[in-house]
Amino acid sequence: MRSDEHDRLYLSPPHLGRHELNYLHKAIEDNWVAPVGPNLDGFEQDLAQYTGRGHCVALSSGTAAIHLGLLLLGVGPGDEVIVPSFTFVATANPVRYLGAEPVFVDSEADTWNLCPERLREALTERQRLGKSVKALIVVHLYGMPARLAEVLAIAAEFGVPVLEDAAEALGSRYRQQPLGSFGALSVLSFNGNKIITTSGGGALLTDEAAWAARTRFLATQARDAAPHYQHSEQGYNYRLSNLLAGIGRGQMELIEDRVKRRREIYALYQELLRPLEALHVGPAEADDVRANRWLTTILLRPEHTSRTPEDLRQHLERRNIEARPLWKPLHLQPLFAAAPAYGGQVCADLFSRGLCLPSGSAMTDADVRRVVQALRETL
Ligand SMILES: *Cc1c(COP(=O)(O)O)cnc(C)c1O
Numbered sequence: 001m002r003s004d005e006h007d008r009l010y011l012s013p014p015h016l017g018r019h020e021l022n023y024l025h026k027a028i029e030d031n032w033v034a035p036v037g038p039n040l041d042g043f044e045q046d047l048a049q050y051t052g053r054g055h056c057v058a059l060s061s062g063t064a065a066i067h068l069g070l071l072l073l074g075v076g077p078g079d080e081v082i083v084p085s086f087t088f089v090a091t092a093n094p095v096r097y098l099g100a101e102p103v104f105v106d107s108e109a110d111t112w113n114l115c116p117e118r119l120r121e122a123l124t125e126r127q128r129l130g131k132s133v134k135a136l137i138v139v140h141l142y143g144m145p146a147r148l149a150e151v152l153a154i155a156a157e158f159g160v161p162v163l164e165d166a167a168e169a170l171g172s173r174y175r176q177q178p179l180g181s182f183g184a185l186s187v188l189s190f191n192g193n194k195i196i197t198t199s200g201g202g203a204l205l206t207d208e209a210a211w212a213a214r215t216r217f218l219a220t221q222a223r224d225a226a227p228h229y230q231h232s233e234q235g236y237n238y239r240l241s242n243l244l245a246g247i248g249r250g251q252m253e254l255i256e257d258r259v260k261r262r263r264e265i266y267a268l269y270q271e272l273l274r275p276l277e278a279l280h281v282g283p284a285e286a287d288d289v290r291a292n293r294w295l296t297t298i299l300l301r302p303e304h305t306s307r308t309p310e311d312l313r314q315h316l317e318r319r320n321i322e323a324r325p326l327w328k329p330l331h332l333q334p335l336f337a338a339a340p341a342y343g344g345q346v347c348a349d350l351f352s353r354g355l356c357l358p359s360g361s362a363m364t365d366a367d368v369r370r371v372v373q374a375l376r377e378t379l
Helices: 002-007 020-029 038-051 062-072 093-097 116-128 148-157 209-219 242-252 255-273 309-318 345-353 365-378
Strands: 055-059 080-084 101-105 133-139 162-165 185-189 202-206 279-281 296-300 354-357
Touching: 020 038, 020 242, 038 055, 038 202, 038 242, 055 062, 055 209, 062 093, 062 133, 062 162, 062 185, 062 202, 062 209, 080 116, 093 101, 101 116, 116 133, 116 148, 133 148, 148 162, 202 209, 242 255, 255 279, 255 296, 255 365, 296 345, 309 354, 309 365, 345 354
Parallel strands: 080 101, 080 133, 133 162, 162 185
Antiparallel strands: 055 202, 185 202, 279 296, 296 354
16 A cells, blocks of 8 residues: 555645745744744745736635635626636636626637637627626636737727636746736636645735735735724635745745746657657647646547547556546536536537646656556557
8 A cells, every 4th residue: 555655646746845944944933923924925025026916915725816806806796707618616616706607718729728709709798788797817727828919908808807817827928928917917826736835825916006905905804904803894814824925935946947847747748649649748839938837738539549538547547647637617517507608619629538647846757658658558
């Protein structure tokens, strides 16, 4: 049992460096475990500087950041929010926390992200139906930048503010500009399997000082300026702890190394899997972007194989290798059966043919070869 556990290759496990402990030590030595503190300020500065954003507020999760971001954009009961169907459920859940309804839009085949044509169709029809579309969430799935120029132009044309869910995309760039800096507000996640982690955490980024201040206010129970506990608005307990921010500071020292290694792993998979006609590694990167390659993803070619992604996943599992299906599109989830959807065939097809391979930045080339060998056996 023990040696099996030791041998297991996980999808994207945490990869700690050498300095996380220094930041934790300092916080404990200084008795600065709570509430806020120097690690939190430092981590926020690191993130703002790295993304080129004016302000950053570190929060307890990416989901909390999406929740507060939508609140800042005025989303409330009866409103609608455009959400890509092809994403993790955490992108859409906060829409419902606020009593609003998601409207799902399909992917396009090149980036797997929001399709500009379907987006225009959705916004045109929602407008014609007299719906109140308060926000649009753009996601960069698996770290691949969405078609931002088109998406932002269409959003501006319809007067809909954009929230960028860059939870999977720290370290990616679009036309030289870091993801996490597009739209009115951006969200990051430091969940355990993301490219850097604080064990759990997130951040909301913006260029508006007033929005950052309001985020801090809402994330700490919306306490009015008074010596006693005075409250005029509903608040939340969403702030990241100073201890976890210390882990984040150590992780941010290494972000460029982590991106470099994930990209190398992707390139090695691509090279070693090229001879296999039954599958292909992708999506490909356009000339004007850099994807962080958070996860390496493959698509089966049904014209060359009868194996399904689930066959592959089970075979890898027998070799003690963790692989996962792509995100199941949200328009196909029972939770969102009643939500409007525009298109959906593109992401449903990707889901039916795709698989995420182990991609952690601590993987060795030999680990990648082991996964490739297991795939060869079954194809
Ligand atoms: C991980 C993730 C989130 C949520 O982040 P948490 O920190 O886990 O709450 C949101 N959106 C996407 C696309 C994600 O992958």
